Structures are given as C-alpha cells and as structure tokens.
Amino acid sequence: MNRPVVLITGALTGIGRATAVAFARAGAQLVVSGRRPAEGAALATELRELGSEAFFVQADVRHDDEVRNLVDQTVARFGRLDVAVNNAGTEGTPGPVSDASAASYAATFDTNVLGVLLSLKHELRVMTAQRSGSVINISSTYGHEGAAYAAIYAGSKHAVEGFTRSTALEVAGTGVRVNAVAPGPTDTGMLDRFTGTPERKAVLAGSVPLARIGNPSDIASAVLYLASEGAAFVTGQIVTVDGGKTAG
Numbered sequence: 001m002n003r004p005v006v007l008i009t010g011a012l013t014g015i016g017r018a019t020a021v022a023f024a025r026a027g028a029q030l031v032v033s034g035r036r037p038a039e040g041a042a043l044a045t046e047l048r049e050l051g052s053e054a055f056f057v058q059a060d061v062r063h064d065d066e067v068r069n070l071v072d073q074t075v076a077r078f079g080r081l082d083v084a085v086n087n088a089g090t091e092g093t094p095g096p097v098s099d100a101s102a103a104s105y106a107a108t109f110d111t112n113v114l115g116v117l118l119s120l121k122h123e124l125r126v127m128t129a130q131r132s133g134s135v136i137n138i139s140s141t142y143g144h145e146g147a148a149y150a151a152i153y154a155g156s157k158h159a160v161e162g163f164t165r166s167t168a169l170e171v172a173g174t175g176v177r178v179n180a181v182a183p184g185p186t187d188t189g190m191l192d193r194f195t196g197t198p199e200r201k202a203v204l205a206g207s208v209p210l211a212r213i214g215n216p217s218d219i220a221s222a223v224l225y226l227a228s229e230g231a232a233f234v235t236g237q238i239v240t241v242d243g244g245k246t247a248g
Contacts, residue, residue: 004028004029007030007084008087009034015183023227027052031055057073062114067118082227083136085136134226139180140157143238161180164238172236179226183218
C-alpha cells in the first residue's frame with residue numbers, strides 16, 4: 001500500500017508511540033491521538049522529521065463525539081482511513097476482587113472496552129464505505145488467560161478480544177480486516193506501575209522463556225505486519241507477542 005493513512009489512539013507513550021514511529025519510518029501518513037495536547041504536538045513534529053505527513057488530534061476515547069471528530073478529521077485531512085490501531089488503554093488499579101467497586105470497574109472498562117467499541121464504530125463507518133481497511137486492537141495476554149489481582153483489567157481485555165473476533169466476522173464481506181495484538185510483559189510505564197518495584201519486574205522478566213521483557217518496538221512490528229498486504233488473508237485473529245510466556 002502506497003503511503004497508507006494510519007490512525008493511532010493512545011499514541012503518546014509506550015506501545016502507541018513506538019507504533020507511530022514505526023509507521024512513520026515505513027512512510028505512512030499518520031494521525032496520532034491522545035489526551036495531552038503539548039505531548040501530542042511534539043510527537044507529530046517528531047514524526048514529520050521522520051518523513052511522515054503527521055498531525056495530532058486530541059481525543060478521549062471514552063466520549064463518542066470526540067472519537068467521531070477524530071475519525072472525521074482524519075478523513076477530512078487525507079480523504080480515507082486505511083489502518084486504525086486502537087491502543088488507548090489503562091491498567092486500572094490492581095487488587096483483589098473483594099476491593100472492587102463500580103468506580104474502579106468504570107475507570108478501566110470505560111477506556112479499555114467502551115473506548116475500543118466507539119473507535120471501532122467510527123473507524124468501520126469509514127472503512128466499510130470504502131470497502132477496505134485494517135483495524136488492529138491492542139489486547140494483552142491477560143485477554144485470554146486469568147490474572148490474579150487483575151480481574152478487572154483481564155476482563156476488559158477479554159472483551160477486546162471478543163470485539164475483535166465478532167467484528168471481524170461482521171465486516172469480512174466488506175474487505176475490512178480486524179485483528180488484535182496481545183502483548184506479554186512489555187517495557188512501558190504501565191508495566192512499571194503494574195509491577196510496582198524493580199525487583200518484581202525482574203522476577204517477571206525471569207518468567208519469560210526468551211529471558212527478557214518485550215520492547216514496545218516488538219509489539220509495533222506485529223502491528224505493522226497485520227496492517228500490511230502480507231496479512232491480507234488474516235482476520236479475526238489474536239497475535240500473541242510474549243516471548244513464549246503463554247506457550248506452556
């Protein structure tokens with residue numbers, strides 16, 4: 001695909017940022033989104049320095065009107081939408097189910113689940129009309145296995161994987177593909193917050209068969225593959241990138 005138009009939510013840090021940089025280096029035209037305008041503008045400048053035509057749109061994926069505006073601005077700027085990466089997410093507050101509340105549930109599910117649903121709604125509105133496109137949702141290995149003291153987060157990522165498979169079937173006849181990437185332990189601020197201490201992070205790294213924690217660029221590489229023509233026959237799939245952690 002010649003200079004595809006790529007939209008990335010949650011693009012300002014971690015996996016989202018690494019994915020934006022990877023697409024820029026591959027020559028894509030980019031719309032990056034997040035909630036912090038100063039950081040977004042700086043990222044767009046960095047991506048333009050890499051040769052991409054890139055701009056930032058502030059959006060909170062929990063709000064339907066903001067997601068609609070994000071997609072509409074993308075189409076107004078570039079005339080189409082070829083690839084959407086739904087990366088915006090939060091780890092919430094880890095803890096036992098006995099400490100859960102409606103507020104802690106909403107704090108995670110509003111971003112991780114409602115945010116993906118609204119993003120799919122508006123992205124697919126454009127992609128199905130143009131009868132082409134690739135959507136990649138960012139899940140987690142916790143989207144298909146249990147996680148003690150992270151039930152709310154794991155539940156939210158199970159929902160993302162359900163959305164991915166169901167939506168892929170719904171739009172397959174239109175030429176649009178929908179897949180997900182499920183990272184294992186990846187070196188981001190979210191992982192630092194989740195593990196809490198360097199010692200716990202080191203223990204987690206030791207549990208990975210490839211003997212390291214993943215880099216955000218490892219996840220970005222999988223996203224670029226799913227967006228490419230090389231994955232033209234791949235839809236409704238969850239691609240796990242975890243150094244072999246879930247292989248056993």
